[in-house]
Each structure stands twice: as C-alpha cells, then as structure tokens.
Amino acid sequence: MPKVKIPRKSTAVDMTAMCDVAFLLLTFFILTTKFRPQEAVQIDIPSSTAQIPIPESNIMMFQISPDGRLFFGLDDQFTRMKLLDRLSSTYNLSFTEEERETFRLLETWGVDIRNLPQFLGMDPDARAKFQQPGLNIDTTGGNHQVEDLILFSRQENNDLRIAIKGDKTTEYRYFDKLINALQNRKVNKFNLITSARTAQE
Amino acid sequence: MAEMNVAGGGGHKKGPKKVRGKKMSTRVDLTAMVDLGFLLITFFMLATTMNKPKTMEVNKPAKEDKKDEKEEPPIKMSKTATLMLGANNKLYAYVSPDAIDPDTELEIDSLDYSPRGLRKFIQRRQSEVGAQWGDPELLFVMIKPLPSSSVKNIVDVLDEMTISDVKRYAIMEPNDPIDSLIALMTGQSRE
Numbered sequence: 001m002p003k004v005k006i007p008r009k010s011t012a013v014d015m016t017a018m019c020d021v022a023f024l025l026l027t028f029f030i031l032t033t034k035f036r037p038q039e040a041v042q043i044d045i046p047s048s049t050a051q052i053p054i055p056e057s058n059i060m061m062f063q064i065s066p067d068g069r070l071f072f073g074l075d076d077q078f079t080r081m082k083l084l085d086r087l088s089s090t091y092n093l094s095f096t097e098e099e100r101e102t103f104r105l106l107e108t109w110g111v112d113i114r115n116l117p118q119f120l121g122m123d124p125d126a127r128a129k130f131q132q133p134g135l136n137i138d139t140t141g142g143n144h145q146v147e148d149l150i151l152f153s154r155q156e157n158n159d160l161r162i163a164i165k166g167d168k169t170t171e172y173r174y175f176d177k178l179i180n181a182l183q184n185r186k187v188n189k190f191n192l193i194t195s196a197r198t199a200q201e
Numbered sequence: 202m203a204e205m206n207v208a209g210g211g212g213h214k215k216g217p218k219k220v221r222g223k224k225m226s227t228r229v230d231l232t233a234m235v236d237l238g239f240l241l242i243t244f245f246m247l248a249t250t251m252n253k254p255k256t257m258e259v260n261k262p263a264k265e266d267k268k269d270e271k272e273e274p275p276i277k278m279s280k281t282a283t284l285m286l287g288a289n290n291k292l293y294a295y296v297s298p299d300a301i302d303p304d305t306e307l308e309i310d311s312l313d314y315s316p317r318g319l320r321k322f323i324q325r326r327q328s329e330v331g332a333q334w335g336d337p338e339l340l341f342v343m344i345k346p347l348p349s350s351s352v353k354n355i356v357d358v359l360d361e362m363t364i365s366d367v368k369r370y371a372i373m374e375p376n377d378p379i380d381s382l383i384a385l386m387t388g389q390s391r392e
Contacts, residue, residue: 015231022238029245
C-alpha cells in the first residue's frame with residue numbers, strides 16, 4: 001500500500017510560455033504606441049461623424065486656442081529645418097547650432113517669427129512654462145508671417161496637407177483670419193481635425 | 202513546479218526526501234516577471250487607445266469655388282437655404298425670396314443644432330426643392346458664420362450636410378442685406 005502512493009504534484013504552473021506571450025504583446029504595444037507630443041496649448045477638439053483618417057505624414061498643422069492664439073507645427077523634421085533656413089534668410093535671423101537643434105525637435109510653436117531666436121534660445125524649462133503669444137497673423141505694414149510660413153513650407157515639401165485644429169469654443173473670427181491667409185496662398189483645401197462621433201438619430 | 206524535481210530524484214525512489222529537496226534547479230520562478238509584463242502591457246494598451254479617436258478629419262469646400270459660383274449665373278434663391286451661425290450656439294435659417302417687392306415676407310427660423318432642429322429644416326428644404334425643381338439635390342445651402350460663432354458650430358453644420366446628404370453647400374461671408382437685418386434683430390454682433 002505505501003508503494004502505490006501516487007506521486008504528489010505541485011500546484012505551480014510553468015510560467016515560461018505565459019511570460020513569452022506577455023513580452024511579445026508588450027513589444028507590440030511599445031512599438032505601436034505613439035505618445036502625444038507635448039502641446040503648446042490645450043485644445044479640446046469638436047466631434048463629428050467624419051470618418052476620414054488623418055494622413056500619417058506630411059502634415060502642416062495649425063492650432064487655434066480658445067483665446068484665438070495661433071500655433072504652427074510641421075511633422076517632418078527635415079522640412080522643419082528647411083523652413084528654418086528660409087525664415088532665417090527672409091527675416092535676417094541667425095540661429096546657433098543649438099537653437100537649430102531645438103527647432104528641429106519643436107512640435108508646435110506660436111511666437112512672432114522675429115522673436116524666434118530668442119524663443120529657441122530659452123532654457124527648456126522656461127520655454128515649457130512660457131506663455132506663447134501665438135503667431136503674428138496681423139498683416140499691417142506688409143507683414144505676412146503666416147502666409148510666409150505656408151508658402152515656404154509648401155515650397156520645401158510639395159506633399160504637405162494642411163490641417164486645422166481648433167478648440168470647440170474658438171470663435172470663427174480667428175478661424176476666418178487663418179483661412180484668409182491660406183487662401184491668399186492659394187490653399188483651398190484643408191482639413192479640420194475632429195474626434196469621432198456617431199450620428200445622432 | 203511539478204517537473205522540477207524529476208531529474209534529480211529519478212534514480213533513488215527509496216532515498217530520503219531531504220536529499221531530493223536540496224538539489225537546486227536551474228529554473229526560475231517567472232511569476233513576478235509575468236506580472237510585470239502584463240502590467241506594462243496594460244499601460245501601453247491604455248496609452249494607445251486613448252490616442253486613436255482623435256484622428257478624424259473633415260474636408261472643407263474651397264473658397265475659390267464659391268467665387269466661381271458667384272460669377273456663374275446666380276443660383277435661384279428658391280433653390281437655396283441660408284444658415285446663419287451666431288454667438289451662444291444660436292442658428293438662424295431663412296430662405297431668401299427670388300425677388301424682393303413690398304409684399305415680400307421673410308420667415309426666419311431660430312434653430313438648434315440637434316437633429317430635430319437643423320436636420321429637420323434641411324430635410325424640409327430638400328423636399329421643397331425636390332417638389333419645385335424636381336431634384337432635392339439641387340438644394341444649395343449657404344453657411345454664413347458670424348465672427349462670434351464657434352468652430353464647433355461650423356463643424357456641426359458641415360457634419361449635418363454630410364448626414365443629410367446635401368451635395369452643394371458653401372461657407373460664405375454674411376454680406377447679404379438680409380443677414381445684416383437678422384443680425385440686428387437678434388442682437389448678434391457682426392464684429
């Protein structure tokens with residue numbers, strides 16, 4: 001009787017396979033995650049039933065904050081650098097190598113172009129806290145900063161799509177100014193960024 | 202682990218158990234590692250799904266096209282509907298008469314952006330245009346946002362055009378005298 005004793009089995013399970021699966025999934029999610037870049041301003045986008053996804057690349061993004069400040073961003077770092085070269089020659093600005101590097105990594109910005117060297121030269125922490133005044137869209141005195149941005153960027157990268165991201169509460173007057181600037185540069189097609197919603201019945 | 206001790210104790214079935222227990226296995230307990238793995242998976246899953254719903258876009262009609270439209274023979278006003286977007290989510294809708302004479306009466310609807318407001322108005326106009334001109338698709342909607350209306354309002358209206366399947370619409374300046382009149386009557390600023 002003692003000889004027929006059934007060998008005792010442990011309740012512990014082999015974790016190897018589970019561990020493999022877990023890390024496989026983990027790798028997948030790490031690779032597919034795109035973190036939202038730090039935004040210059042908080043924007044709460046309106047929702048719509050539009051189903052067209054945003055193009056993956058070649059986007060020129062304008063953001064309009066609720067108080068009407070305008071921000072600009074290019075997704076492609078190569079185009080960004082070319083834009084900076086064009087800006088520095090047109091506006092007679094000079095940038096140090098460090099400032100150029102900062103600009104290359106800057107997702108969105110909204111300052112007067114003439115103040116750009118100063119803005120880029122700021123301490124990173126100070127720049128994050130700095131309340132950016134928005135692009136100068138005022139065209140008095142032959143000043144066409146926003147139009148120049150549109151023109152130069154499109155000349156450097158012909159495939160650019162233009163996206164406008166406005167806050168729900170942004171008033172139309174600010175929006176209208178931007179559209180006018182775009183249309184002065186013969187841009188008649190642009191995309192409004194919205195979040196998904198199903199149609200109400 | 203069940204199989205852990207098999208290799209060591211295989212030959213000595215009679216041997217004391219203490220000896221078996223002391224043999225060290227090369228296997229490591231992976232439970233903690235799995236825990237950690239799933240924790241990170243959870244984090245990344247949540248981080249990705251939060252980002253996704255924000256990638257939708259609306260295509261807007263070009264302004265240049267509207268200018269062309271104006272230079273063409275003007276559209277019969279009886280084929281149109283005008284929506285005027287005001288501050289505080291106000292929406293006014295009217296149908297301009299073909300010709301203005303002393304007896305002309307203009308009916309202005311104050312709508313909201315809900316399906317019962319705007320969508321009903323658009324559908325009513327579509328059927329009216331369909332009855333008068335034979336095709337509801339001839340309806341031309343003029344969207345006139347006042348400066349103090351919000352981006353959300355415009356998105357809502359454009360969205361409604363897609364939902365109600367309005368083929369022809371344009372965003373315009375509120376520069377018709379009737380627009381000024383309505384703005385004045387409803388206390389909406391044009392600045």
